[in-house]
Amino acid sequence: MTANIIIATVLVHLFTALLQLTFWRKTITQRVLSVAGSLTGFAFALGLFERVRTGPILTMNAANWEAPFGIVFVADQLSVTFVLLTAIVALAVSIFSATGVGRARMLYGYFPIFHFLIMGLNGAFLTGDIFNLYVWFEVIIISSFVLLTLGGRKAQLEGAVKYMALNILASTFFLTGIGILYGITGSLNMADLSQKIQWVENQAIINLTAMFFLIGFGIKAALFPLYFWLPSSYHTPPSAVAAVFGGLLTKVGIYGFFRVFTLIFVPDDFIKAVLMGIAVMTILTGAFGAIIKDNIRRIFSYLIVCHLGFVIGGLALFTKIAFIGAVFYLIHDIMVKTNLFLMAGLIRHLRGTMNMSKLGGLYAQYPKLSLLMAVVLFSLAGIPPLSGFWPKVYLFDGGYQGNDYLYIGGIIIGSFITLYLVARIWSEVFWKRAATDDFVVDRFKSLQWHRKTLLVLPICLLACSSLFIGLNAEYIIQIADKIAGEMADPSPYIEAVLGK
Amino acid sequence: MLVASIGFLYAAGVYLILKRSMVRLLLGIVLLGNGTNLLIFLLGTITKGKPPVIEPNLKVLADIYSDPVPQALILTAIVISFGLTSFAIVLLKRVYALIDTDDLDDLNTPEEEDI
Numbered sequence: 001m002t003a004n005i006i007i008a009t010v011l012v013h014l015f016t017a018l019l020q021l022t023f024w025r026k027t028i029t030q031r032v033l034s035v036a037g038s039l040t041g042f043a044f045a046l047g048l049f050e051r052v053r054t055g056p057i058l059t060m061n062a063a064n065w066e067a068p069f070g071i072v073f074v075a076d077q078l079s080v081t082f083v084l085l086t087a088i089v090a091l092a093v094s095i096f097s098a099t100g101v102g103r104a105r106m107l108y109g110y111f112p113i114f115h116f117l118i119m120g121l122n123g124a125f126l127t128g129d130i131f132n133l134y135v136w137f138e139v140i141i142i143s144s145f146v147l148l149t150l151g152g153r154k155a156q157l158e159g160a161v162k163y164m165a166l167n168i169l170a171s172t173f174f175l176t177g178i179g180i181l182y183g184i185t186g187s188l189n190m191a192d193l194s195q196k197i198q199w200v201e202n203q204a205i206i207n208l209t210a211m212f213f214l215i216g217f218g219i220k221a222a223l224f225p226l227y228f229w230l231p232s233s234y235h236t237p238p239s240a241v242a243a244v245f246g247g248l249l250t251k252v253g254i255y256g257f258f259r260v261f262t263l264i265f266v267p268d269d270f271i272k273a274v275l276m277g278i279a280v281m282t283i284l285t286g287a288f289g290a291i292i293k294d295n296i297r298r299i300f301s302y303l304i305v306c307h308l309g310f311v312i313g314g315l316a317l318f319t320k321i322a323f324i325g326a327v328f329y330l331i332h333d334i335m336v337k338t339n340l341f342l343m344a345g346l347i348r349h350l351r352g353t354m355n356m357s358k359l360g361g362l363y364a365q366y367p368k369l370s371l372l373m374a375v376v377l378f379s380l381a382g383i384p385p386l387s388g389f390w391p392k393v394y395l396f397d398g399g400y401q402g403n404d405y406l407y408i409g410g411i412i413i414g415s416f417i418t419l420y421l422v423a424r425i426w427s428e429v430f431w432k433r434a435a436t437d438d439f440v441v442d443r444f445k446s447l448q449w450h451r452k453t454l455l456v457l458p459i460c461l462l463a464c465s466s467l468f469i470g471l472n473a474e475y476i477i478q479i480a481d482k483i484a485g486e487m488a489d490p491s492p493y494i495e496a497v498l499g500k
Numbered sequence: 501m502l503v504a505s506i507g508f509l510y511a512a513g514v515y516l517i518l519k520r521s522m523v524r525l526l527l528g529i530v531l532l533g534n535g536t537n538l539l540i541f542l543l544g545t546i547t548k549g550k551p552p553v554i555e556p557n558l559k560v561l562a563d564i565y566s567d568p569v570p571q572a573l574i575l576t577a578i579v580i581s582f583g584l585t586s587f588a589i590v591l592l593k594r595v596y597a598l599i600d601t602d603d604l605d606d607l608n609t610p611e612e613e614d615i
Contacts, residue, residue, distance in 0.1 A: 131573055138580045145587055149594075157595045158607040164591060165525055168584055169517065172532045175577060176539060182570065183543035232608075 003058040005051070006075045008044040009083055009122045012037060013090075017115035027106040031098040034111045038087070038094040041118070045080070045087035052080045053479065057496035059128070067498050068192040074128035076493055077482045078327075082125040082255055085334045088465060089247045090118045092338065092458035097240040099447070099454040100345050105150050105238065113150070117143035117244065124252055128497055130178055130260075131188045137174065137220070137252070141167045144249060147241045148233065159233030166229040170219035177212030180205070181264075191497035194263045194490055210265040214274070217260070221253025223312060224281040227305045231289060234304070235297040239345025242297065246304050247338030254311055254330060262487040267318060275316035280410040282309030287417035296347065296354050296429070299421055300340045303380070306414050307333055313407045314395055322398025323484035328476055329391035332379070332469055336387065339376045339462040346373075346455055347429065349444045356425070361434030369456065370430050372463055379466045381422040382415060387470035390477070502542050509535030520604045522592045529588065533581040537574045544570030 016037025023029040052058060052075050062071040075083075094114065101110055120139030127133050144167075149160045182188060184205060185196040200206055215226070222230040230250070234242050261267055267275065286306025293299045311333070314326025346369070348354050350362065363370040375386070382388030392411060399408040444452065469476050486493060509531050516528030544567040552565040599606060 131576075135576060135580070138584070142583060142587065145591070149591060152594065152598075154598055157591065157598060160591060161522070161595055161604070161607055164588055165517070165529065168529050168588070169532070171584075172529075172536050176536050179536065179540035179543055179570070179573075182540070182573070186567075188569070 002060060003051075003075075004060055005044070005048060006058055006060045006073045006126055009041050009048065009087065010119050010126065012041040012044060013115045013119035013122065016041075017112040017119065020112045020115065021109070024109070025107055027103060030106065030111040034094040034115065035091075035098065037115060038091040038118075041122075042087040042091050045084045048075060049080045049084045052077055053482075057492060059496055068187055068189045071132050072128040072189060072191075072497055073126045074191075074493065074497055075126060076486055076496070077479065078255075078258060078486055079125045081327075081331065081479060081483060082251070083122055085331060086118060086121050086125065086248060088462070089244065089334060089338045092342065092462050093240050093244050095454055095461075096243070096342050096345065096458040099451045100240045100342075100349070101238050102151070108150060110147070110150060113143050113146045114241075114244070117147065121248055121252060125255060128190050129188050130181070130190055130193065130264075133256070133259075134171070134174055134178055137171060137256075140249065140252060141171065144245065147244075148237050150241075151238070153236070156236040159236040162229045163233040166219050166226070170216045172216075173212050173219070174216030177209050177216060180209045180212065184209070189497065190259065190263055191490075191494040194494055195498075197264055206265065207268075207270065210261075210267075210271060213256070213260050213265070214271075217253045217256040218278070219253075220250065221257065221308055221312070222250050222305050223253075223308065224278045224285060227282065227286070230305060231298060231301040234301040235295060239297070239341050239348065243338045243341035243345070246300065246341045247334050250304060250308060251330060251334055254308060257312065257315055258326075258487060261315060263490045263493065267316075272316050272318055275312055276404065276407060279309045279313035279316055280406055282306070282312065283410040283414040284309075287414045290421055291417060294356050296356060296359075296425060297341065297344045299425070300337070300344065303340075303418060303421070304337055306418070307337075310392075310395060310411060310414065313404075313410065314398060317398045317402045317404060317407070319398055319402060320484045320488045321394055321401060323487050324477065324480045325391045325394030325396075325398055327480040327483045327487075328394060328473075329388075331476060331480070332387040332391055332466070335462050335465045335469065336376060336380050339459060339466065340380065342459050342462070343373050343376055346444075346459060349447075349455060350442060352443065356428040359429045359434075360432035361430075363430040372456070372459060373430075374426070375463045376459070376466065377422045377426060379463075379470060381419045383419075385470050385473075387466045387473075389470070390473040502538060506535050506538050506542065509538065521602050522596065522604055523602060525604065526585075526588055526592055530581075530585055533577075533585070537577055537581070540570045540574050540577065544568070 016033060020030045020033050058075040060073040061067060117140060120136050120143060124133055124136035124140060127136060145164055148163060149156060184200055185193055187193050187196055197206060219226045234245055283306050286302050286309060290299045290302035311326045311330050314322045344354055351359055353359060379386040379388050382392055395411060396408060513528045513532030513535060516524040547564060547566050550563060550565045552561060552568055554561055
């Protein structure tokens with residue numbers, strides 16, 4: 001079914017960014033516009049989500065060029081779920097940024113770039129054309145470069161060099177893969193590719209191309225051998241930026257995996273084994289990396305890597321039940337990871353540092369805020385009935401049905417280490433007696449009331465989303481089930497795009 | 501000929517990226533990007549004097565033709581890589597001005613200095 005509303009979320013953020021550019025250096029107007037734009041984007045995303053949840057897959061042909069020839073935008077359940085999650089994260093972060101980002105950064109165009117980034121994310125989730133996906137990826141990385149370097153502190157620039165080099169490399173691999181794919185099939189439309197790839201006789205070249213995509217997405221998603229850029233860059237920008245990056249940027253790589261490896265390259269045993277090996281190693285290296293760190297943002301960065309392994313493992317099992325687990329985990333993960341970084345930003349406002357050895361005594365001073373943060377931390381660890389628990393049930397089930405005990409072992413170790421880290425953060429940051437009061441810089445106390453609200457409200461919002469996901473798991477499972485169905489059998493997608 | 505040069509560009513690009521110098525990293529990225537662009541260009545069956553124009557009395561293209569799509573693709577890719585490269589140059593220049601070294605291994609602020 002054709003509907004032009006698909007593109008609305010992309011356009012909202014585009015126009016918000018453009019409008020903000022006309023208010024250059026007027027930071028208050030930009031803040032108001034940013035929150036308003038994110039709210040509008042959220043409304044459109046929710047509308048689109050409801051429409052696709054209850055109705056058929058929607059498509060839109062750009063400039064009315066028919067499907068395999070023009071660029072097509074497709075909103076199936078997977079896409080709209082991601083769009084909705086992006087909208088929630090964008091809303092939370094734009095509220096947080098209003099106070100959490102320094103004025104100097106705002107003066108140099110923090111908000112327009114932020115909205116360009118969200119626009120790129122929405123575009124990437126909605127497009128049905130693989131070259132267009134590449135272009136959206138570039139929109140995302142160039143905006144993320146600017147957000148990462150804005151401010152120009154030494155650590156930031158150092159992180160940015162690694163981030164830039166590996167992300168450009170990833171794009172090059174991705175582009176090479178697209179080039180070869182076009183060479184062997186003569187199409188760029190993902191639905192069309194899904195059909196044409198079956199007629200290619202030379203299986204070796206398909207596997208080779210799949211490897212190019214694997215490396216390209218693997219770098220972007222920060223999977224095992226290629227994840228080093230993430231922990232060395234995510235702790236440097238302001239927490240609001242780190243929250244978007246941690247919540248959404250790596251997930252675009254995962255989305256690429258979900259899309260390309262279910263629609264175009266249906267994995268054979270070799271690719272499944274490769275993905276599974278990567279997944280287990282990602283879980284282990286991420287978890288062990290997190291243990292030795294003292295800075296809470298560095299710990300969270302490693303935990304992002306660790307938990308992405310769970311999701312890729314779910315994809316590698318390639319059964320419907322594992323898909324449900326993977327999708328559900330991703331929904332939970334986007335909410336929680338964004339919130340963790342916002343929380344780190346709030347802690348920095350409360351204490352002036354994010355180093356655990358210098359922190360302490362938060363619970364005594366701010367019991368309500370601490371309980372709010374506890375909800376987030378316990379969701380992360382997956383303590384029932386919070387949101388991290390349910391997807392693991394499905395992933396375990398998928399692992400047992402696929403007889404993949406290595407993966408199950410990986411999940412157990414990963415979850416255990418996560419639990420240990422949560423306990424450690426809780427005792428070091430919240431319970432431990434504060435080391436010395438002399439160095440404590442409490443910028444939070446002196447803030448005006450409405451500024452405090454702006455900092456705490458987004459964390460509340462995301463914590464409520466996490467609670468909703470955890471307590472209303474039945475509803476999320478229905479959605480995850482529908483997505484898993486789409487991933488296991490892409491024929492409705494192809495039918496919706498090509499119209500036959 | 502073109503195939504060999506693509507291979508050469510890829511090899512040189514990867515070699516340069518693996519070096520520790522920042523300038524070589526930049527050159528490596530540029531070479532790899534150009535290699536990819538050439539690769540896509542080559543995949544569009546470059547043939548001289550065969551435009552993808554359908555004869556008036558025919559319905560479809562009968563002969564072999566130069567595919568215009570890859571050319572549109574690399575045009576996009578070139579513009580994007582131009583933007584990325586210019587950003588990379590400015591970034592590396594800033595980093596060089598800040599830490600006064602060309603060695604990528606010196607880009608590690610220890611954890612103790614974190615805020």
